[in-house]
Amino acid sequence: MSTKTSETTDQEIVGKNSIIPNYIGGQWVHSEATNQLHVANPATGDQLGQVPLSTPKDVGAAVESAERAFPAWRQTPAVERARVLFRLRALLDEYADELAVSLTREHGKTRSESRGEIQRGIENVEHACGIPSLMMGESLEDIAPGIDCETIRQPLGVFAVITPYNFPVMIPLWFWPYAVATGNTVVLKPSEQDPLTHQRIVDLAAEAGLPPGVLNVVHGDQATVSALLEHPDIKGISFVGSSEVAKIVYAHAAAHGKRVQALGGAKNHMIVMPDAKYDRVAQAINDSVFGSAGQRCLAGSVVVGVEDAFEPIRDKILERAAGLRLGYGLDEDVDMGPVISARHRERVRNYIGQGVEEGGTLLLDGRDARVESYPQGHWVGPTVFEDVKPESAIGRDEIFGPVAALTHAKSLDEAVELMQRSQYGNATSIFTTSGRAAREFRYKAGISMIGVNIGVAAPMAFFPFGGSRGSFYGDLKAQGRDAIEFYTDKHVVISRW
């Protein structure tokens, strides 16, 4: 258990009763909302501010501002748009440590996890800096005698970006830098649970030269999102969140004529073959399952030991999990922070209880975890189950907490079959020293993000990020070339002179 060593309290950082402003037309403005939600530090319980539940009128003002900014921004040459992003990249690098502290305060992840998240965000800004090349079209002479054909990519107008709480810096940066690099304008609706750090990034974007109205922010929850999905002047929606909401957003936005990419939840299987190097594998699996207190869409959740792999991998995972130090992410020597809220902690605890009721064997129980210096924190300790049935709640549902569900399979085929019973298909990993087993797994898995001897199969900015089956609604994913496809329309010009 850690001791309190962070010098400043949260109240010194932001006024605890202050209402978090929206950002419209280059100005921080107050929402019309009469209702607010509290934003609190999940480790200390200190209030950080209040998030307004912005109204359709607020959304209308943000969209109008984005619409107004669009023609001039579209006409700004791609190299100049890229220069703004180059400057933003430098500023993000310069302020990365300050941003990491703010991120840990509002989310709870450790300082090094926050720093890692910011780095992943920066990499997306870097990738978007290549927009003059990325946005090029194609051409072919003489598609018929004397006739040439070319495609040009054009921005569409205003996009909305709606993001979850678990990566409040990185996930907005999966989207809006590409949307603005391609010449569109944006309304961002961050998670209402931890909206503060991105406010600072919006200021840095303005400092980098992003013109007023190109990026706007409205805070809120479900009703604010509905106003965005229904707004006639929004051309497309980039969404990340739980599968339940992703499915609703996908259908709702499509019904209003928009293009949509909606990334959902996960139940990631980690398959350990008997020829794997158990020590290294156990470390990779523990980092995957317990990193960020299990609140990652790429977190390992079900660990499948194939044949003789089960017992040794179980014992090593258990030993490491029991040694993890829980605490406030800004303190020294902390491995795992709290979960985001008291409500979420109850949800995770209930799943653990249900796991026991449904016949799982609880080897390590994190329900009663405490951190003495922070009695108000939303603590859940590392939890490990074995004998988990795939149809039980802890074998089936996304828990989004530090819970490992261990099970065994007689063969790789059986492990794959077990994994494919899941409604989700976000990520999976195999651990093996056999190239043949790895290839077979890759061929059959049917899951979009695959790790081979990697516990967190996170595609970097220049590759697409997104799952399959119930983990993803849409066709074009986040990041990579897909981002350019999503935010542009291809126009074909056929010419004869």
Ligand code: NAD
């Ligand atoms: P969430 O679905 O509760 O919220 C996501 C966003 O949707 C928020 O901005 C929220 O305000 C809004 N929202 C919530 N309910 C809504 C509704 N009924 N209608 C319209 N909008 C609504 O998700 P969360 O708890 O913030 O984030 C965790 C989830 O996100 C997990 O399921 C996790 O797996 C998923 N996630 C997925 C990826 C991925 O790449 N697939 C990445 C990160 C997180």
